[in-house]
Amino acid sequence: MKPVNQALAAEFGLSAEEYQRVLDIMGRTPSFTELGVFSVMWSEHCSYKSSRVWLKQLPTKAPWVIHGPGENAGVVDIGEGMAAIFKMESHNHPSFIEPYQGAATGVGGILRDVFTMGARPVANLNALRFGDPKHPRTRRVVDGVVRGVGGYGNCVGVPTVGGEVNFHPSYNGNPLVNAMTVGIAATDKIFLSAAAGIGNPVVYVGSKTGRDGIHGATMASTEFDADSESKRPTVQVGDPFVEKLLIEACLELMATDAIVAIQDMGAAGLTSSSVEMAGKGGVGIELDLDHVPQRETEMTAYEMMLSESQERMLIVLRPDREDIARAIFDKWDLDFAVVGHITDTGRIVVKHKGVVEADIPLDPLAEQAPLYNRPWVETPKPAPLGDVADPVGIAAALMTLIGCPDLCSRAWITDQYDSTVGGQTVKRPGAADAAVVRLEGSKRALALTTDCTPRYVQADPEMGGMQAVAETWRNITAVGARPLAITDNMNFGNPQKPEIMGQFATAIKGMAAACIALDYPVVSGNVSLYNETEGRGILPTPAIGGLGVLEDAAQAVGLAIKPDQTLILIGDTHGHLGQSLWLREILGREEGPPPPVDLAAERRNGDFVRGQILAGNVAACHDVADGGLLVGLAEMAMAGGTGITLTATPGGMAAHAWYFGEDQSRYIIATTNAAALIAAASAAGLPAIMLGHSGGEGLTLADGTTISVADLVRENARFFPEWMDAPHGDA
Amino acid sequence: MKAIVTVMLKNGVLDPQGKAIGHALATLGFAGVGEVRVGKRIELELAETDPAAARTAAESMARSLLANLVIESFSVEIV
């Protein structure tokens, strides 16, 4: 074993100053295992040392929030004595090293964060960001990630109902895999992680411990370099079958009164779970690693404490309930071992083969975790775009846009995710602006979405952060649901660069403003930093997962239009082309400010649209987002297999700005009750214009230009099958 | 003793995985690769010390679980 000194500490990811802090707390040189514990608990991934100072600014409270950030997942009261428990988590660095397992274990990890609180998982979503499709590695990453998400989610039997996929060269070496899980529990049967009860047994359940992922938490806290291939052993391998057994066994145990506290073993495995459970409870914990179920021989204390073997939980049990608990885990053929007990010492003591390998005071470990207020600079506001001429015409631009990687059909992907298991999926992927999943045995349903527009965040982090939150709110509204709360996944580059830290700080500021204006707090989240390769970072990507509720699932609307409907646009159009997909895909330019978000208008327009949906006046609804108005109309036409004849004409601006500008707070509504709807909008003082009507086989502009819906569908469907199913060299 | 059971799809059963791998090898520039078939190799550590008995046991395991004789065939090697 290597000597413990500052050089070793540096290898473990601790700075010289952080190592000195360890020495001060311990009053001596730490043991190898103790150094391991400090290094993972103080890693960026586990301690949030660069981000805590900013995350505090996010609003986290509302009358319907039962638990905000700080527990394993966020808990929101959804009525009828039920709670929705949800969170989104990143598994970025592992997904670059080994895409299938990185994505699979990302799904596994977030599932555990949700069911550890007593919730049966009912829906999965994922936000994926990949590099340039022309980059040699991208194809293999996409293939592995999609198969991994499907492979794990399908086997566990939780429907994957939504998400998003973006491509951009900045993600070439740093794909983002943000996995979100939503579960349901009774509000009076929620399980927390604070340990209690001196002498209570600490029990390990699930898979045996091996050597996977040791230092995975520290790997997630650094950039990649040319050496990253050799990091392969640090990727964990998941077993979704065992996870399914674990879910059933834990839910069975949770139906009894045996559990005092429970937490999953995620990043830094046994270390983080035992430290956090004891720390939150203000108690101490003693572990005897001789009892840890092991699948390798000769494992050291260090290895067992840092292993990130998957599908394991740590439970503090009532002492007289050990037998009941053991019987349940035996039934499901899962390992069950008493590995320690709760003490009143306020310390974590780890024994192995009769030797004390670690003895650390818990309060300083938590309270003196590094907290950095790193230097930061604001991103300068981009210069206004100015006029841009249209080189290709409206029809050609539309075909290019609906065929481009960021807007094309995602069926190739979603066809690999089981979206119907459970029998509660009211709106499947692609059918509506948000996924809609009914609560079993109830009329009510959840509306779920993930959104973010990273190019907006890059140009103006504050506006981009605001827009990400607003877009989830809009998508939930567009199906008729009431938005309740969000989970956030902050994916950024190296926080030691002031411009990156500035992106983070100002994105949070924008997000907070949106949360406040929309009564839409943050209840959970995750931060992933150091998403850079050889000094080049990703677009700042604060991925937002939104959750809302519909009182009556039957009222949910999707985006497919039918013939003989009238199309109406709610919201103002200014023709904003800055940072638009039109500008990027047609002219190859990523310039200008992003479209401004007017939070008051978002609220007014959205509340009006939701009211109209619930009043039964809306047949289909789609918010206007990437690609602008004409893309939104094309998407509704393709979904319904029905044409649209537009009668509205671009007014007061260039045609391409009107058709493709990405002004916010807008909704396209299809209705058979146009007069009533327009009158209501007028009475509410909201901008509403008649766009045209549905029917026929073509999307026809006011000037007579027509594109057949069949052509649109064909072009929209091409990209993924042609790219991914062509014979390739990376089976 | 160690028994190694190799399970392959029967000739005549379509092997799309094998085909996909063949295409990938061709795309990578490996010439002269004909048919590709993919199977499973199952290694069993047996307490039995008599090779004949070990073979009989392994064949029985293959027939009852390790191979689906509707679509697969197997071979046993004793090491």
Added chain:
Amino acid sequence: MRAAIVVFPGINRERDMAIALELSTGHKPRMVWHKETSLDGVDLVVLPGGFSYGDYLRCGAMAAHSPVMAAIKAHAERGGYVLGVCNGFQIITEAGLLPGALLRNASLRFLSMDCMLRVERADTAFTGHYAQGEVFRAPMAHGDGNYTASPEDLDRLEGEGLVAFRYAEADGALTSAANRNGSARNIAGIFSPNLRVLGLMPHPEDLVDPLMGGTDGKKLFDGLAAALAA
């Protein structure tokens, strides 16, 4: 009709199946753990979808050796009704209750989408509420749904009228476009000789509620409930 749903470790569509059965029969079906050995008093045994034993080794291979399988075989032998859906179909073929096997999808990818099924005969307890030749929609969710059997077995199945459903176009035409997993002769489901054991890959139990997109699958369960009403 007294129905029982067998739950092997890793099964994940037992709740979907219970919902569909309760909708058509008015009763909650009994859930039977795979280690139980008695199916007394059960009219219909259902093996639902999922990933029993993780699909390790082969789909359904290990479940086919579970303690409960002896009781399921005995039940079938005495003329009891058995419905195997997806993983359940795979388990039934592995256990030898129906001929053939399910291979990896021809596309090598998991298929989660609706298919159209043509009813090949309407004179069975399972298909009694459909019309002969009727085409209905059903969700698919499988990675290993590619039905195969020896040419002799396939000829025998067809010759004896034991094909239950085929993948078809909306107008009933049997095309390869309609047969996404590559199954032999577009076969989606088959009967035992006594027409009381049915195995099929798609999930009719996930299309029994208008809110979930349609009720095409409900006729299967309504038909069973009517035929087996005690």
